[in-house]
Amino acid sequence: MGTRTGTSSLSETQMPPDGVVIKADDLWKTYDMGEAIQVHALSGVSFDIDRGEYVAIMGPSGSGKSTLMNLIGCLDTPTQGAYWLNGHLVSELSDDELAYIRNKEIGFVFQTFNLLARASALHNVELPLIYSGMPARERLEKAEDALRKVDLAERMNHKPNELSGGQRQRVAIARALVNNPSIILADEPTGNLDSATGEEIMGVFGRLHEAGNTILLVTHEHDIAAHAHRIIHVRDGRIERDERIG
Amino acid sequence: MLIASSTFVTAALSETSESGEEWKLETGNWKSGTGSRFLVPIRMASLDQTASFPQARAIRPAARSGVWVSVREAFWIALEALRAHKLRTFLTLLGVVIATTTLIVVMSLVNGMNLYIADHIANLGANVFIVHRYQWAQGYDAWLKARRRNKPILIEEFEFLRDNLKNYRNIGAEAEIQNIDSNARYQSHTVYFLDIAGVTPNMIDIGMQKVESGRYITQPDYEHESMVCFIGQDLVTAFFPNVDPLNKEILVNGIPFRVVGVAEKIGSTFGESQDNFVQIPLTTYKKYFSPRPSLEVNVQAWDSDQMMRLEDETRALLRARRHIPYLEDDTFGINASDTIMQTWHQITGAVFGVTIGIVAVFMVVGGIVIMNIMLASVTERTHEIGIRKSLGARRRDILMQFVIESSVMAGIGGGMGLLAAVMVSELVNLVVGPGFFNASIPLSAILVGLVLSTVVGLFFGIYPASQAAKLDPIEALRTEN
Structure with a gap:
């Protein structure tokens, strides 16, 4: 396992053409567990995602899908391989540059919502704009706009604990949308919701996709993944199957 | 592109x-x-x-205005976090509060004393110095030594100076007793702890006293050892609330004196009334109260340039008359307002030195407590840091957030210290009472207090903030709180 061919060097990787939002080329993520024991969370994953696609990444726990999501979300960098996101070669960036990419190019939706408990819905949605340095008035306008898109305009001054689970997730979606990212990255977005609310949230994603957004869904549930138009199955750190639906 | x-x-x-x-x-x-x-x-x-060549985007950091956006956000977070933990914040800040309070109270007390000294003690008159048995306002050891060596200034020595000094404006002398037995009586009223002073007639021109009614001691009074007196306002209040005191006869230590004049009210110094006195001719004083009075000789110069020369001349004359050998210390003191002020500033300097030490210790302790609570706060809010990082907060955004939080926290501590200091100095003013002095807080104390505490917060916030900034976003997001 330890011998990987160093010849798949990056010099052979070309920058992807314009329509490609994500290009992953032979991504490896290896963890050293001391004493020459290496664990490969990802072993050579390659795929492209075009602009406007609705993709689900599926796999059981331990399949490496979380690691893959962290790499796609620019929270982490691969041990080896090239990762392009909307023209940025992410795999080579520093911490602060990654922060910039996360801010501009990625909208996260998490299973546990990850909203700031003490801040109002509006302020939560404003956060990405704050970190991109947008002046207050413009920020407010955009945040309100994003909340309107998820039908929460009238609840924008409520704190997360005053909102239902579905409403919280919609706030999180508004936050993901607000900076017009290249992709919306949703990690088990319905995992903490009952199935009716889950369907409602999937409806929101469907509308966003129709509006032209690129959506990447990470899930282990088939009926959730079924909303996507393409499913990438991951198992044991490799892509098992890449199927297109409809 | x-x-x-x-x-x-x-x-x-x-x-x-x-x-x-x-x-x-x-x-x-x-x-x-x-x-x-x-x-x-x-x-x-x-x-x-x-x-x-395909597109590759340059990574552009937030525009410069963006820094201020995130600073404002940091302030918002800081206030929010402090509001969420009021008691904890207060306890955390005690060190800084105490330090700031100490600093400001001491500065305001010293400021009040300075004003007071300038108002009262330094008001000997700018061009007056006093030749007295002791050098005033000197160290305890020096005073013990002087008590053994120094001799009272005698009337003959006063006359010697009067006749031999050159080019002075005025020279006067007074001698006084003031003790528990010195008293004045009028009908059934008695005033104790009376300041009985024998004076030369020109003392009215040298000192700060003014005649309110009647007259001062005159040259004929002086020459004829007249039984007349010039009284202070306390005696008027005690003896003659509704009567004209002039030409009334009062008993001073049992000896009858006729009131010829009343002084204007002076007020009190160090809480002690300065209006509780009678003044009589020095000659009469010598006859009835003290055969060899210890004098305070007041020498008034024409202007401040002359002071030094007159002081030197006085010293030389007295040393010659007392046969003090070369290199031996004076056996008398020459006291001018500037020497008193000098000593005063030495004292306040020492007070400040001690204060700075205490404040420094408090501030360091307070700062460490702040650092400790900030480390706890970083741990508590690891998940929040993860969220912020996932949304694009850079290291310096997180760093700034926590540094500003600890600075704002410590600055609030400084503000509370300021409030406490205001209350303490008001209390001092209330207890000591009006007429003593007013502890007034100088603007510099407010600035120093607030800035110092904020800087302490900033300094001790750097380490916890850098710990927060270094957190790995994935780890931080995974942390539940």
Whole structure:
């Protein structure tokens, strides 16, 4: 396992053409567990995602899908391989540059919502704009706009604990949308919701996709993944199957 | 958006791999002049593909205004966090509060004393110095020594100075007793702890006293050892609330004196009334109260330039008359307002030295407590930090957030210290009472207190903030709280 061919060097990787939002080329993520024991969370994953696609990444726990999501979300960098996101070669960036990419190019939706408990819905949605340095008035306008898109305009001054689970997730979606990212990255977005609310949230994603957004869904549930138009199955750190639906 | 055609790019070949295919493009900042640069490595299959060079975006840090946006956010977070933990914040800040209070109270007390000294003690009159048995306002050891060596200034010595000093404006003398037995009586009223002073007639011109009604001691009174007195306002209040005191006869230590004049009210010094006195001719004083009175000789110069010369002359004359050998210390003191002020400033300097030490210790302790609570706060809010990082907060955004939080916290501590100091100095003023002095807080104390506490917060916030900034976003997001 330890011998990987160093010849798949990056010099052979070309920058992807314009329509490609994500290009992953032979991504490896290896963890050293001391004493020459290496664990490969990802072993050579390659795929492209075009602009406007609705993709689900599926796999059981331990399949490496979380690691893959962290790499796609620019929270982490691969041990080896090239990762392009909307023209940025992410795999080579520093911490602060990654922060910039996360801010501009990625909208996260998490299973546990990850909203700031003490801040109002509006302020939560404003956060990405704050970190991109947008002046207050413009920020407010955009945040309100994003909340309107998820039908929460009238609840924008409520704190997360005053909102239902579905409403919280919609706030999180508004936050993901607000900076017009290249992709919306949703990690088990319905995992903490009952199935009716889950369907409602999937409806929101469907509308966003129709509006032209690129959506990447990470899930282990088939009926959730079924909303996507393409499913990438991951198992044991490799892509098992890449199927297109409809 | 081709890099090759973008004007802001200053393409520089900075590194080439052995195959000659790896390039790094060094791009200038989007906005010129901000000076930051990013390395965007570009990999190419071969050089001749430059024509179809695909887009690579420069990574642009937030515009400069963005810094202020995140500073405002940091302030908001700080206030929010402090509001959420009021009691904890208060306890955390006690050290800083106490330090600031101490600092400001001491500064305001010293300021009040300075004003007071300037008002009262230094008011001997700018051009007056006093020849007395002791040098005033000197150290305890020096005073013990002087008590053994120094001799009272005698009337003959006063007359010697009066006759031999040159070019002075005025020279007067007074002697006084004031003890538990010195008293004045009028009908059934008695005033104790009376200041009985024998004076030369010109003392009214030298000192700060003014005649309110009647007259002062005159030359004929002096020459004839007259039984007349000039009284202070306390005696008027005690004896003659509704009567004209002039020409009434009062008993001073049982000896009858006729009131010829009343002084204007002076007020009190160090809480002691300065109006509780009778003044009689020095000659009468010598006859009835003290055969060899110890004098305070008041020498008044024409202007301040003359003071030094007159002081030297006085010293030389007295040393000659007392036969003090060369290199021996004076056996008398020459007291001018500037020497008193000098001593006063030495005392306040020492007080300040001690205060600075105490304040420094408190501030360091307070700062460490703040650091401790900030470390706890970072741990508590790891998940929040993870969320912020996932949304694009850079290291310096997080760093700033926590540094500002600890600065704001400590600054609030400084503010509370200021309030406490205001209350303490008001209390001092209330207890000591009006007429003593007013502890007034100088603006510099307010500024020093607030700035110092904020800086302490900033300094001790740096370490916890850098811990927060270093957190790995994935780890931080995974942490539940």
